[in-house]
Amino acid sequence: MKIGLAATSAAEALFSNPLRSLLTMLGIIIGVASVMVMMSIGEGAKAQIEAQISSVGTNVVTLQPGSMNRGGRNQGGGSARPFNESDVAAIAEQPYVEAVTGSLSSQGVNAVSEETNWVTSIQGANADFFEVNNWHAVEGRDFTQQEVQAGAAVALLGKTTATNLFPRGDALGQRMRVNGIPIEIIGILEAKGQSGGGGMGRDRDDMILAPLSMVRNRITGGNRWVSRHVSSIQVLVQDGYDVIEAQDELATLMRERRRIEPGAQDNFSVVNFADMIKQRAAVAENMSMLLAFTAAVSLIVGGVGVMNIMLVSVTERTREIGLRMAVGARGGDILLQFLVEAVVLCTLGGIIGMGIGWVGVYAYAQISQAPMLVSPIIVATALGAAASVGLLFGFFPARRAAQLDPIQALRHD
Amino acid sequence: MTGTRPLISCRGLTKVYRMGDQEVRALDGVDLDIHEGEFVAIMGPSGSGKSSLMNLIGALDRPSSGEMWINGRALSEMSRDELADLRNETLGFVFQQFNLLARQDAFQNVRLPLRYARKEVGDIDARARECLELVGLGTRMDHRPMQLSGGQQQRVAIARALSNRPRILLADEPTGALDTKTTDEIMNLMQDLNRQGITIVVITHEAEVAEYAKRQIHFRDGRIETDTAHTDLKRASGG
Numbered sequence: 001m002k003i004g005l006a007a008t009s010a011a012e013a014l015f016s017n018p019l020r021s022l023l024t025m026l027g028i029i030i031g032v033a034s035v036m037v038m039m040s041i042g043e044g045a046k047a048q049i050e051a052q053i054s055s056v057g058t059n060v061v062t063l064q065p066g067s068m069n070r071g072g073r074n075q076g077g078g079s080a081r082p083f084n085e086s087d088v089a090a091i092a093e094q095p096y097v098e099a100v101t102g103s104l105s106s107q108g109v110n111a112v113s114e115e116t117n118w119v120t121s122i123q124g125a126n127a128d129f130f131e132v133n134n135w136h137a138v139e140g141r142d143f144t145q146q147e148v149q150a151g152a153a154v155a156l157l158g159k160t161t162a163t164n165l166f167p168r169g170d171a172l173g174q175r176m177r178v179n180g181i182p183i184e185i186i187g188i189l190e191a192k193g194q195s196g197g198g199g200m201g202r203d204r205d206d207m208i209l210a211p212l213s214m215v216r217n218r219i220t221g222g223n224r225w226v227s228r229h230v231s232s233i234q235v236l237v238q239d240g241y242d243v244i245e246a247q248d249e250l251a252t253l254m255r256e257r258r259r260i261e262p263g264a265q266d267n268f269s270v271v272n273f274a275d276m277i278k279q280r281a282a283v284a285e286n287m288s289m290l291l292a293f294t295a296a297v298s299l300i301v302g303g304v305g306v307m308n309i310m311l312v313s314v315t316e317r318t319r320e321i322g323l324r325m326a327v328g329a330r331g332g333d334i335l336l337q338f339l340v341e342a343v344v345l346c347t348l349g350g351i352i353g354m355g356i357g358w359v360g361v362y363a364y365a366q367i368s369q370a371p372m373l374v375s376p377i378i379v380a381t382a383l384g385a386a387a388s389v390g391l392l393f394g395f396f397p398a399r400r401a402a403q404l405d406p407i408q409a410l411r412h413d
Numbered sequence: 414m415t416g417t418r419p420l421i422s423c424r425g426l427t428k429v430y431r432m433g434d435q436e437v438r439a440l441d442g443v444d445l446d447i448h449e450g451e452f453v454a455i456m457g458p459s460g461s462g463k464s465s466l467m468n469l470i471g472a473l474d475r476p477s478s479g480e481m482w483i484n485g486r487a488l489s490e491m492s493r494d495e496l497a498d499l500r501n502e503t504l505g506f507v508f509q510q511f512n513l514l515a516r517q518d519a520f521q522n523v524r525l526p527l528r529y530a531r532k533e534v535g536d537i538d539a540r541a542r543e544c545l546e547l548v549g550l551g552t553r554m555d556h557r558p559m560q561l562s563g564g565q566q567q568r569v570a571i572a573r574a575l576s577n578r579p580r581i582l583l584a585d586e587p588t589g590a591l592d593t594k595t596t597d598e599i600m601n602l603m604q605d606l607n608r609q610g611i612t613i614v615v616i617t618h619e620a621e622v623a624e625y626a627k628r629q630i631h632f633r634d635g636r637i638e639t640d641t642a643h644t645d646l647k648r649a650s651g652g
Contacts, residue, residue, distance in 0.1 A: 005528045005529075012516050012517075016516055319512070320514060323512045323514070324525070324529070325473075325497065325500075326471070326473060326500060326506050326512075327500065327501065327506065327525055327526040327529060327573065328497055328498065328500045328501020328502070328526050328529040328530065328577070329497060329501075329529045330493070330494045330497040330498070330529075331493055331494065331497070332494070333529055405474075406473045406474070407468050407473040407474040410473065410508075410512070
């Protein structure tokens with residue numbers, strides 16, 4: 001009843017001067033729009049990062065030749081001495097290692113089927129690859145350790161490679177030639193999609209996976225200085241074993257095997273990709289905080305604007321307030337009226353701001369090809385923030401109106 | 414309930430305004446009783462204190478000293494909210510400048526006191542319509558103040574003052590902004606209301622207007638100069 005009365009007089013007051021109301025709302029509109037954009041970008045980044053972490057696995061450690069600085073950037077990895085199969089074997093003996101695979105890859109290989117050809121990359125690994133990466137054949141089968149030891153000319157295709165090389169979808173069981181080497185296709189890998197974010201991703205399904213020995217012997221060729229070399233090693237650490245500790249132990253093991261003097265710098269690196277992704281997540285978090293701060297400042301500025309205009313409104317309507325008091329409005333009734341007016345003003349601004357914010361989120365999603373996330377929580381937060389600003393900054397003017405002296409208010413002109 | 418105990422009672426009522434370093438005694442120890450059913454005209458030149466008295470009786474202002482009772486309750490002991498409720502339930506105001514809300518139509522203006530009522534007042538819309546019909550504006554309920562003549566606006570204001578069935582109607586120069594013919598109409602309406610039992614206090618500086626009242630009180634320099642019963646009531650020719 002009383003709220004209804006306050007709400008109708010609030011709507012009247014706002015629509016009696018639409019331009020002023022709109023200008024007053026501007027700060028709130030901008031604030032709410034930025035709250036919304038900020039939150040959905042933040043949530044989108046978070047969702048993307050979580051998806052990456054789950055695809056990499058948190059207890060996979062990768063060893064690469066070449067040193068790495070703290071920021072996680074590779075420094076001249078190409079020129080450093082590679083690992084070899086005996087390194088892989090040594091790592092496999094460690095008690096905390098669940099599975100380990102060496103890996104050797106070659107970009108820009110030419111694959112030829114009976115129908116067409118396709119330029120892609122080939123990766124050699126041993127049979128632990130499937131367990132380490134939790135990535136298996138969806139059609140056909142994974143290759144076995146026997147096939148790896150025998151250097152069998154078999155391979156699994158990524159989804160993209162399979163469709164491009166065999167448009168009719170009958171890749172399984174067919175033969176193809178890779179750089180002229182005939183290879184039998186024994187499986188199709190589960191689709192993984194893009195890796196990495198921010199448009200830097202590559203299609204992880206565009207590749208050929210084959211036994212390591214076969215790839216080294218027949219595609220990439222051996223290394224001049226290191227026999228049976230591998231370009232990187234992926235280690236799956238046992239569940240329950242601390243990954244950081246495993247990283248340290250792997251580093252110690254490798255320093256011994258590569259005969260690095262105490263005090264000298266590592267010429268390899270041990271990386272947990274999940275950690276790197278988490279670092280990126282922390283950066284994204286900081287970005288979100290910064291945006292949140294901007295949004296908060298904008299809302300406060302908007303709130304001050306609302307307070308200012310409400311004070312003007314109270315002064316302009318002093319006589320009306322006096323009259324309302326004369327016919328029996330209590331201080332509380334007047335307080336409620338102006339408070340509701342401020343909240344309605346801000347909420348209206350909030351709704352407009354959400355519309356603009358939605359356009360912003362949509363535009364961002366189009367440009368960055370990030371997922372567009374506008375959850376009910378974001379909507380509720382944005383509207384709640386607007387209404388709270390109204391309540392907070394409307395209170396002082398409303399209280400001022402409520403405390404007016406009836407007779408002085410009536411005489412005011 | 415009537416008879417012995419007055420509806421409005423003032424004892425030693427004093428109101429002092431400070432204007433710079435000067436003190437103005439608008440009211441200077443006024444003793445006054447008004448009983449239920451009276452029609453009182455309070456007269457006097459401007460600055461005589463009649464408006465100050467009206468504001469005090471109307472519970473819009475507080476006296477500098479002295480005490481007043483409405484319906485037996487001492488106003489000095491009432492809180493702001495209680496005074497608001499008193500204005501809402503017991504008093505009805507009519508102002509010289511009508512004081513209608515410009516953005517609302519006649520019906521909404523009349524409804525205003527009912528919407529602030531804390532007691533059960535029944536069907537608000539029906540009561541507002543009834544009051545507008547009483548003042549002869551049943552057909553103009555959706556007109557805004559700007560679309561009404563001065564007399565019609567004052568009728569809306571009277572309808573608003575009546576909507577909560579007050580026991581006292583306080584009118585401060587109700588005809589000050591109206592022509593002679595309209596003044597007659599408004600004052601006849603007040604006589605009718607008084608006959609229905611509403612106590613009426615009218616402030617005016619026009620002797621003509623005071624002719625409609627049963628009792629005339631003259632103020633001068635913040636004090637009561639004369640207080641006379643008036644039997645030869647004026648009626649408008651047509652009324």
